[in-house]
Amino acid sequence: MKNEQWDIEVEILKEIIAKTELVETNKWGGCVYVYNNKNVVGVGGFKNFFTLWFFNGAFLKDEKKHLINANEGVTKSLRQWRFTSKDDINEKEILSYIQEAIENKKQGKINKPEKIRTEVIIPDLLQKELDTDSILNEAFLKFSPYKQKEFIEYIETAKREETKISRIEKIKPMILDNIGLNDKYR
Template sequence: MIKNDQWETELEILKTIIAKTELVETNKWGGCVYVYNNKNVIGVGGFKKFFTLWFFNGAFLKDEKEHLINSNEGVTKSLRQWRFTSKEEINEKEILAYIREAIDNEKQEKIIKPEKTKSEVIIPTLLQNELNSDGDLKEAYLKFSPYKQKEFIEYIETAKREETKLSRIEKIKPMILNNIGLNDKYR
């Protein structure tokens, strides 16, 4: 967000409209954000060519008047902006309708949860050979969470020489068989 006074009057008009709702004004990320039960609902800000009212979960708004845009298509999942270029574009009745709908959506807990990226664990060949040749070791290894399996893999793979990798495998075999994670003693 550009820090300038270009839209000072217009932003004050938006803030006056928002003050008519149950939202609470806070300051986050250097900008003005309005929350309901500590959940971000809307924000206001001024940029070089426009000032904006953005809805953190705007994807759930009906937007029958088609005011909202996704400012970063393909990246932003739920954030939507309503851009203005003059105070004449500010329609209090329409803005309040959108804000009330956003508050109702927040009360209903309509949110888009961030997608967790599940990275596939690739077992190095040297370790895979050991697991294949020892059924007990393989069974014990598979009982570990993917996070702990990854710790073992990274420990082996950070060695540069193959003989160091092999010695590290030998070192962790008893740990795996005794169900002891690589970094358990530090937890």
């Protein structure tokens, strides 16, 4: 069931946004405005407030201190401007924030999620094999860190050293033939 509590207020925000060069779309069941198909601002009503959310709001100056991070510690860029009454709507300020967001989008200011890079730690038994066989070492290093970790995990999950050694012997031909441990399942 749709929350109709803020329909009039949301329509007022939409009329303000319509004065900009943004294009209205519908994403994730909500109203989103884009510039060159890139998300800039969304609008919607919730139980206790209606809001504008700026997809890269972290880059806005926010001199009037309207913006909040709705999920501190999790959300990196998204910022909300919450309203609880039609009287809270200040068209001039809203247009100023939206214009700044559009300019940031034009300048390519975006906050991409950081990729977590973890170093591949090669267990001693495998490292000894790689050190004694340069062709095997070279072949192993050609694999992505993800596939290297699959081999390492396969070896390290064995409890006994004899099993670890037999697993290394089993994967050597795969490594030399550039076949990942789980390639046949992909």
